[in-house]
Amino acid sequence: MLRDITIGQYYPADSVIHRLDPRTKLMAAMLYILSLFVFQGWAGFAAVTLALVLMIALSKVPFGYMVRGLKAIAVILIITILFNLFLTPGETIVEFWKLRITWEGLKNAGFMAVRLTYLILGSSILTLTTTPNQLTDGMEKALKPFNKLHVPVHEISMMMSIALRFIPILIEETDKIMKAQLARGADFESGNLIKKAKSMVPLLVPLFISAFRRANDLAMAMEARCYHGGDGRTKMKPLRYKKADIAAYLLSAGYFAGVIALKVLL
Amino acid sequence: MSIILDKVNYVYSEKTAYEIHALKNINLKIEDGEFIGVIGHTGSGKSTLIQHLNGLMHATSGGIYYNGQDIYDEDYDRKKLRGRVGLVFQYPEHQLFETTIFADVSFGPKNQGLSKKEAELKAFTALRSVGLPEDYWYRSPFELSGGQKRRVAIAGVLAMEPEVLILDEPTAGLDPRGRDEILDQVAKLHEERNMTIILVSHSMEDVAKYVERLIVMNQGSIMLDGTPGEVFAHYQELEAVGLAAPQITYLMHDLRKRGIQVPGIATTLEEAKEAILQAFKK
Ligand SMILES: Nc1ncnc2c1ncn2[C@@H]1O[C@H](COP(=O)(O)OP(=O)(O)O)[C@@H](O)[C@H]1O
Ligand SMILES: [Mg+2]
Numbered sequence: 001m002l003r004d005i006t007i008g009q010y011y012p013a014d015s016v017i018h019r020l021d022p023r024t025k026l027m028a029a030m031l032y033i034l035s036l037f038v039f040q041g042w043a044g045f046a047a048v049t050l051a052l053v054l055m056i057a058l059s060k061v062p063f064g065y066m067v068r069g070l071k072a073i074a075v076i077l078i079i080t081i082l083f084n085l086f087l088t089p090g091e092t093i094v095e096f097w098k099l100r101i102t103w104e105g106l107k108n109a110g111f112m113a114v115r116l117t118y119l120i121l122g123s124s125i126l127t128l129t130t131t132p133n134q135l136t137d138g139m140e141k142a143l144k145p146f147n148k149l150h151v152p153v154h155e156i157s158m159m160m161s162i163a164l165r166f167i168p169i170l171i172e173e174t175d176k177i178m179k180a181q182l183a184r185g186a187d188f189e190s191g192n193l194i195k196k197a198k199s200m201v202p203l204l205v206p207l208f209i210s211a212f213r214r215a216n217d218l219a220m221a222m223e224a225r226c227y228h229g230g231d232g233r234t235k236m237k238p239l240r241y242k243k244a245d246i247a248a249y250l251l252s253a254g255y256f257a258g259v260i261a262l263k264v265l266l
Numbered sequence: 267m268s269i270i271l272d273k274v275n276y277v278y279s280e281k282t283a284y285e286i287h288a289l290k291n292i293n294l295k296i297e298d299g300e301f302i303g304v305i306g307h308t309g310s311g312k313s314t315l316i317q318h319l320n321g322l323m324h325a326t327s328g329g330i331y332y333n334g335q336d337i338y339d340e341d342y343d344r345k346k347l348r349g350r351v352g353l354v355f356q357y358p359e360h361q362l363f364e365t366t367i368f369a370d371v372s373f374g375p376k377n378q379g380l381s382k383k384e385a386e387l388k389a390f391t392a393l394r395s396v397g398l399p400e401d402y403w404y405r406s407p408f409e410l411s412g413g414q415k416r417r418v419a420i421a422g423v424l425a426m427e428p429e430v431l432i433l434d435e436p437t438a439g440l441d442p443r444g445r446d447e448i449l450d451q452v453a454k455l456h457e458e459r460n461m462t463i464i465l466v467s468h469s470m471e472d473v474a475k476y477v478e479r480l481i482v483m484n485q486g487s488i489m490l491d492g493t494p495g496e497v498f499a500h501y502q503e504l505e506a507v508g509l510a511a512p513q514i515t516y517l518m519h520d521l522r523k524r525g526i527q528v529p530g531i532a533t534t535l536e537e538a539k540e541a542i543l544q545a546f547k548k
Contacts, residue, residue, distance in 0.1 A: 011283055179322050180361040183353040185377030205363035
């Protein structure tokens, strides 16, 4: 049940994008998101669409799998579209009661929907092709310069990777405890709000206990292995740029420059 | 009265990259009053199988019949089924949540809609039958030792007075003494109340001593099904899938190889002792 949440999940496959350095992918994703807010007009639209289609094709992640992540933002998407549709002043197409749809509204709503959808799809390519560990590794290395400013970069990224690592474990644990209580006749669904809230107690108490127990065990295990923070720590799989990364950097920079050029020139 | 599984299949995360075919075409008939051991390597599908028996998991395909009724029928009361087929999960002590042991054990019967008095009566009987001393009953369950916690959790399921009791690796993580205590309690339930019991384990030694029938799971299928003697006779096949017959089976085989006339199969120490003494008397 709970395991079917797909947003931000890694999809194992062997593709060019999967093999890129996480720093490259972070950078490219950032540039892509920026370009979504920069582009204008049909030519720009064609450019961002082309880039997205290309990335999806290269990533070898089934499109259907990717689209599932969109469900999470469906509500936001619809609200944005409605606001843009009805509240943009301009040349009226249809009018009923107090609502008015204008050409400008239609165009705004369309572009807004495209922006949001592409935003989610674009960033989900990043999370679908990069394991959480790689992602935090990449962030740690990319943000290393901030260490000089006494920002605890290593500690923050360690906390992030532990938190990410624990999400599936806690989901699994919730699933297990839920089943165990169901086997004892618990009922999580029926009844009014108060009854439902009360029925969560047999789930939440064991869940908290288990989370604390796991945190304790982990801290103990880390200390037993002499973990002492980031100073002088080396990596088992150090990040190194390869040729493909250079190509990817050049491509994304070129793409971004192209989108800006389209906006300025047209 | 029986549980019947008809061509049951179960697939985890169907149609994703993580798809796992955990149960493959399982056909099984479990009669009233049987004492069954389910063994298999980790990941062979034991836990998945038993969660189907009380309707917690819904088979991807195939049917399950409890006492002749299809449990997937729309008007079948599956919540009631969970009370009749009691399932004790692995590490059941992780599900304890109440402030006192007694309250925790009454949780099940209360959910069955019994009055406070009736529920407490059942909790009382259940705690008695797992042999937890009475002066513990009103303490917090979190103060207990691992083995004691597990007994409280088992009592929590027993309190619902199930007709079938399923235990998923009830001895995992216990010391040999805790293990024997729990298994002896379970065997006693079988003898005294003629309860149907299904004991899941990955250790042959554990179950061989107690059960009347052994089901061996391998990669989602039933590989062997029979009395412990019949199953252990296939000890070479068992080894091939990473399971081992009890030590005593090997001893009997070695003895035979050296020309001592003992029967090839023995599953418990007592049986072997008798057989060896017999052979030497001749
Ligand atoms: N909740 C789950 N989601 C996905 N796969 C699972 C889940 N639970 C078990 N599996 C997989 O199903 C198979 C059978 O698991 P399980 O029934 O737990 O085996 P056993 O109890 O014999 O160790 C294993 O390959 C396991 O990885
Ligand atoms: Mg298991």
